[in-house]
Amino acid sequence: MTKPRAGRYTPSAGWTQELRKARLHFVTGKGGTGKTTLAASLGLALASGGRRVLLVEVEGRQGMAQLFDTEPLPYGERHLVSAPDGGELRALHIDAEAALLEYFQMFYNLGFAGRTLRRMGAIEFATTLAPGLRDVLITGKIKECVTRTGSDGRFAYDHVVVDSPPTGRIVRFLDVTRALTDVTKSGPIKGQAQGVVKLLHSPETAVHVVTLLEEMPVRETLEAIEELSDAGLRPGAVMINRVRPPRLPARSITAAADGRVNSSRVRAGLEAAGLDLDAATLDGLVDETVEHAIRIAAERSAMEQLGEAKQPTIEVADLTEGVDVAALYEIADMLVEMGVR
Amino acid sequence: MAADVKLTRLELDKLIENPKTKVIVCCGSGGVGKTTTAAALALRAAEHGRRTVVLTIDPARRLAQSLGLDELDNFPKRISVEGFEPAGELWAMMLDMRRTFDDMIIAHSDPERADELLASPFYQTISTSFSGTQEYMAMEKLGQLVAEGEWDLIIVDTPPSRSALDFLDAPKRLSSALDGRIIKMLTSPARAGGWGVRKAFTAGLAMATKAVSTVIGGQLLTDASAFMQAFNSTAGGFKERATKTAELLRSPGTSFVVVAAPEPDALREASYFVERLSDESMPLAGLVANRTHPTLANLPATKALAAAEALERQEGNGSPLAAAVLRLHADRAALDQREQRLLARFTRAHPGVPVVGVPALPSDVHDLDGLRIIGERLASAE
Ligand SMILES: Nc1ncnc2c1ncn2[C@@H]1O[C@H](COP(=O)(O)OP(=O)(O)OP(=O)(O)O)[C@@H](O)[C@H]1O
Ligand SMILES: Nc1ncnc2c1ncn2[C@@H]1O[C@H](COP(=O)(O)OP(=O)(O)OP(=O)(O)O)[C@@H](O)[C@H]1O
Ligand SMILES: [Mg+2]
Ligand SMILES: [Mg+2]
Numbered sequence: 001m002t003k004p005r006a007g008r009y010t011p012s013a014g015w016t017q018e019l020r021k022a023r024l025h026f027v028t029g030k031g032g033t034g035k036t037t038l039a040a041s042l043g044l045a046l047a048s049g050g051r052r053v054l055l056v057e058v059e060g061r062q063g064m065a066q067l068f069d070t071e072p073l074p075y076g077e078r079h080l081v082s083a084p085d086g087g088e089l090r091a092l093h094i095d096a097e098a099a100l101l102e103y104f105q106m107f108y109n110l111g112f113a114g115r116t117l118r119r120m121g122a123i124e125f126a127t128t129l130a131p132g133l134r135d136v137l138i139t140g141k142i143k144e145c146v147t148r149t150g151s152d153g154r155f156a157y158d159h160v161v162v163d164s165p166p167t168g169r170i171v172r173f174l175d176v177t178r179a180l181t182d183v184t185k186s187g188p189i190k191g192q193a194q195g196v197v198k199l200l201h202s203p204e205t206a207v208h209v210v211t212l213l214e215e216m217p218v219r220e221t222l223e224a225i226e227e228l229s230d231a232g233l234r235p236g237a238v239m240i241n242r243v244r245p246p247r248l249p250a251r252s253i254t255a256a257a258d259g260r261v262n263s264s265r266v267r268a269g270l271e272a273a274g275l276d277l278d279a280a281t282l283d284g285l286v287d288e289t290v291e292h293a294i295r296i297a298a299e300r301s302a303m304e305q306l307g308e309a310k311q312p313t314i315e316v317a318d319l320t321e322g323v324d325v326a327a328l329y330e331i332a333d334m335l336v337e338m339g340v341r
Numbered sequence: 342m343a344a345d346v347k348l349t350r351l352e353l354d355k356l357i358e359n360p361k362t363k364v365i366v367c368c369g370s371g372g373v374g375k376t377t378t379a380a381a382l383a384l385r386a387a388e389h390g391r392r393t394v395v396l397t398i399d400p401a402r403r404l405a406q407s408l409g410l411d412e413l414d415n416f417p418k419r420i421s422v423e424g425f426e427p428a429g430e431l432w433a434m435m436l437d438m439r440r441t442f443d444d445m446i447i448a449h450s451d452p453e454r455a456d457e458l459l460a461s462p463f464y465q466t467i468s469t470s471f472s473g474t475q476e477y478m479a480m481e482k483l484g485q486l487v488a489e490g491e492w493d494l495i496i497v498d499t500p501p502s503r504s505a506l507d508f509l510d511a512p513k514r515l516s517s518a519l520d521g522r523i524i525k526m527l528t529s530p531a532r533a534g535g536w537g538v539r540k541a542f543t544a545g546l547a548m549a550t551k552a553v554s555t556v557i558g559g560q561l562l563t564d565a566s567a568f569m570q571a572f573n574s575t576a577g578g579f580k581e582r583a584t585k586t587a588e589l590l591r592s593p594g595t596s597f598v599v600v601a602a603p604e605p606d607a608l609r610e611a612s613y614f615v616e617r618l619s620d621e622s623m624p625l626a627g628l629v630a631n632r633t634h635p636t637l638a639n640l641p642a643t644k645a646l647a648a649a650e651a652l653e654r655q656e657g658n659g660s661p662l663a664a665a666v667l668r669l670h671a672d673r674a675a676l677d678q679r680e681q682r683l684l685a686r687f688t689r690a691h692p693g694v695p696v697v698g699v700p701a702l703p704s705d706v707h708d709l710d711g712l713r714i715i716g717e718r719l720a721s722a723e
Contacts, residue, residue: 031371031501104552113549122553125523128471129565130557189556215705216372216401247669249661262662269663272655273648277640284638285666292669294703320675322605 015339016312019236022206024146024199025161027239028170028224029210030217034241036063037323037331038210038316039163044332045340047087051158054145055080055091058138059165064091068325075099077145084329090157092145097123099137103189131172132179136193139176143196146204167209167224171231174200174207206236211306213240213299218306225309238311240303242318246296248289253300256293261286314338348688351627351695354720356596357386357494363594364487365626366497368505370610373602374631374699376400377706377715379498380408380433382598384709385716387431391493394432396482398475398498403707408433415440417486425709429493441478442468445582446572458571463564467519473511475500477579480512480586487589505599505614509621512586516579524566527553596626603630603680603698608687615691627695629719630684634676635700642674697721 025046027039040055047053054077057064062072068080073093080091100123101114117123127134148156165173172178176197180190199205207228211221225235248256255261263286270277277285306313316334319327356362367379376397383395394417400410409420410433417432425431447455458464467474479500486495499508527550554562573579589595597618601611611628618625649667652660680698688696699718706715 100556103556104549108548108552117549117553120523120526121517122523122527122550125518126527126553126557128518129466130561133557244672247665247672249665252662252665261666265660266663266666269652269660270648270667272660273652273663273667275640275644275648277638281638281640284636285640285670287637288670288673289666291703292673298704320672320679322679 014312015237015314015335015341018203019206019312020341021203022236023155023157023159024142024205025159025236026164026170026174026205026207027161027210028164028167028207029239029241030168030212030220031166033210033212033217034239034316035166035210036067036163037328038208038239038241039161040064040067041316041328041331041335042208042340043089043159043161044081044083044087044328045335046159046161047083047089048085048332048336049341050086051083052088052090052156053083053159053161054157055089056142056145056160056162057091057093058162060093060095062093063163064093067323067328081325084332094138094141096127096134096137099141100127100133103137133189135173135179136176136189136196139174139196139200140189140192143192143199146199147195164207167220170207170224171227171233174228174233175231176200201232201234203234206234208236208239209311210239210241212242213302215298215302218302221306222309225311235309235311238306238309238313240306240313240315243315244318246299248293248296253293253296256289257297259290261289261293314340348684349627349693349695350721351629351697352720353382353598353626353697354385354389356626357382357391358389360493361594362494362596363492364483364495364497364589364596366499366508366590366595366597367600368499368508368597368614369600370505370607371501373600373607374629375501375600376404376498377712378598378600378629378631378699378719379496380404381706381712381715381719383433383494383496384427384431384712385720386494386496387427387429388713388716390428392430392432392491393494393496394434394486394492395496396434396436396479396486396498398436398479398500400435400498401705401707403705405435407708410435415444415482420709422709432492436475436479436482438475438478439468441482442474445478445481450571454571458568461564461568461571463561463568466565467568471515471518473507473515473518476502476508476511477515477583479508480589481582484586484589505610506617509587509617512583516583519569519572519579524562524569526550527562528566590623591621596624598626598629600629600631603633603683605683608683612687612690615694625694627697628687630680630696630698632701633680633698634673635698636670636674636677638670640670640674642671642678645671645674 025042027035027042029035043053043055055064057073065072070080073091075093075095075098077090077092080089083089097118101118104114142160142162145157146160150156164170176193180193209221209224211217221238228235246253263282266286267282314335316331319330356365365382367375369375376399379395379397383393386393400408405411409418415434415437417434420431420433443459446458450458479497483495483497486492502508502511599611599614601607615625645667649664649671652664652667684696684698688694697719699715702711702714706712
């Protein structure tokens with residue numbers, strides 16, 4: 001199968017200088033567009049060349065474990081896979097309940113009572129009751145990972161990539177200042193949160209948005225970029241996922257999408273290739289061509305709309321055979337080729 | 342061919358025409374086409390003579406507009422468009438979660454109590470951002486529509502949750518969070534009997550709950566506690582209501598249609614859901630595999646590719662159009678094969694479950710004509 005790569009209507013491709021400054025990467029997008037897949041691939045791409053990258057999951061779904069076909073991730077960092085050229089990808093599943101308990105143990109030394117509360121559902125209840133608390137705990141833990149240094153004074157991780165909540169919830173998730181109104185005014189949580197706010201709004205952080213070339217995901221992408229900017233957060237790359245190659249010559253698309261396919265030319269061409277097809281098959285091929293053209297035309301206008309966002313874009317090809325671990329490396333290669341590092 | 346497993350064809354026309362079918366619930370994971378399927382089935386049922394209402398949840402704006410749903414008003418509106426004269430009637434509504442919640446409170450408590458509940462700051466939290474509220478309110482609304490007794494057929498869309506199972510689980514989760522036990526413990530741990538907690542531990546627990554309330558704020562807990570006490574003493578309680586609506590889903594006349602994209606994740610979700618339905622003795626009509634890509638021309642992919650390559654090798658590629666047509670056919674044939682393989686795998690795991698594939702339209706579905714075509718494809722009646 002040929003490697004699809006459709007770079008023709010790309011507004012501004014590539015991983016910009018600015019994106020290279022980021023060490024903390026959030027990957028958001030409409031549900032089902034490929035956040036988990038691309039967060040994992042981005043992690044691999046950033047880890048290639050011998051770097052250490054932490055992949056963080058926050059939604060409690062164990063999507064990463066499923067994707068990498070490993071045991072469910074514990075609340076603790078652990079080796080996931082090796083990256084090309086000696087890099088390492090590690091993973092952490094941040095569970096808000098566990099993080100809250102950890103916090104309690106640290107400041108209140110609760111012992112067994114904390115576990116009892118958890119068993120009774122009270123911790124889950126508390127984090128549901130105050131959704132802001134959940135977000136503050138999770139982003140707090142992420143910050144700790146980003147800023148942690150080893151004994152040699154170097155950062156423990158070169159990059160941290162977060163498989164993030166979907167576009168509808170991303171700004172709320174990252175807007176720690178607002179989330180803090182959900183928790184009490186004093187105490188260590190508040191103090192720690194100030195540092196988190198600073199990191200999230202700094203050039204060290206980028207929020208990438210995954211989209212498909214379809215109407216709804218594109219609309220949500222544009223809305224998210226605007227909301228992020230309004231909240232003083234930094235939208236990063238628009239990652240256009242599942243791009244399929246336009247097969248038709250560009251000049252034929254508009255006419256074909258309108259139902260105008262020159263079938264005698266197609267027939268002549270097929271005959272030249274030694275294919276003598278009956279009328280029904282030829283009609284079928286023409287119908288498929290029209291459908292293809294309609295889709296490509298819609299994708300083109302989706303691409304144009306995305307251009308309005310004026311963000312750097314990255315394109316990832318659709319893999320007809322689906323996504324397995326090998327495919328993640330394949331996508332990581334595509335990312336590296338597009339300048340991700 | 343991988344698709345040598347025998348598929349049982351899902352016959353949706355039989356289902357929607359059967360006067361005994363009263364409720365159809367369209368479920369599936371996010372973005373697979375639940376709303377589209379629900380609306381298309383409703384349109385078709387109306388055209389087949391039934392007085393039908395579709396309860397949609399978060400429809401895309403253009404679809405909502407074409408159904409005449411410009412605003413959320415939380416009750417069904419009859420669809421009347423020029424040239425649309427179904428043998429039956431088509432009514433549609435969009436769920437307004439907040440309004441449904443308000444109405445539920447108002448209907449079940451005296452005016453004074455209702456005002457108090459609606460004004461509670463905690464009520465603002467659960468009615469907007471508590472997970473599970475949307476599912477709970479969808480069920481509540483369905484209960485109301487059934488109680489009206491006016492409809493031949495009610496078709497229900499389900500909220501855009503990540504997992505189809507949320508539709509069954511979320512109301513229970515919500516009601517157990519709100520049944521008051523946890524809050525009672527957090528606000529007065531000393532009296533929290535019945536938790537299997539020994540006396541000696543209560544001191545430790547008291548400290549722990551104090552930690553919780555320090556972190557999330559005592560006020561929030563007090564608000565929540567007041568709300569729950571008031572609500573559970575008037576409206577029969579969340580749990581009881583959730584149980585009642587769950588019974589509704591088990592009653593004769595209700596059928597589930599599971600929608601899935603022909604992709605591994607969506608079909609895996611559909612598998613879980615199908616098993617769950619059978620565990621809970623909820624009747625499954627079958628699986629809609631939405632947005633399939635069957636080939637329209639009978640030409641093997643290998644042959645098409647070989648011919649395309651032959652053309653491209655020719656001096657100056659004399660026929661780029663024909664080569665392109667062959668290549669896009671080969672792409673489509675490969676996709677078709679993969680989809681058939683995935684569906685065959687599903688059928689092997691669930692041999693009794695009828696399936697129908699709905700070929701993708703080349704563009705979005707946002708008007709009655711589009712819905713009609715989807716309806717035809719659902720009924721395989723093209
Ligand atoms: N480039 C690609 N080519 C082919 N399939 C892909 C590609 N990217 C993602 N997918 C498939 O799309 C589906 C959704 O991907 P993924 O789970 O990464 O999305 P998500 O945004 O994390 O979803 P959710 O919102 O449910 O968390 C998966 O089945 C995945 O294998
Ligand atoms: N058979 C089809 N052919 C072409 N487009 C379709 C088809 N079915 C659905 N769509 C389109 O796919 C998109 C998603 O469909 P829909 O909104 O019905 O999904 P949903 O399951 O209700 O999503 P959500 O989980 O977000 O509520 C819509 O833009 C719709 O027009
Ligand atoms: Mg995911
Ligand atoms: Mg929907």
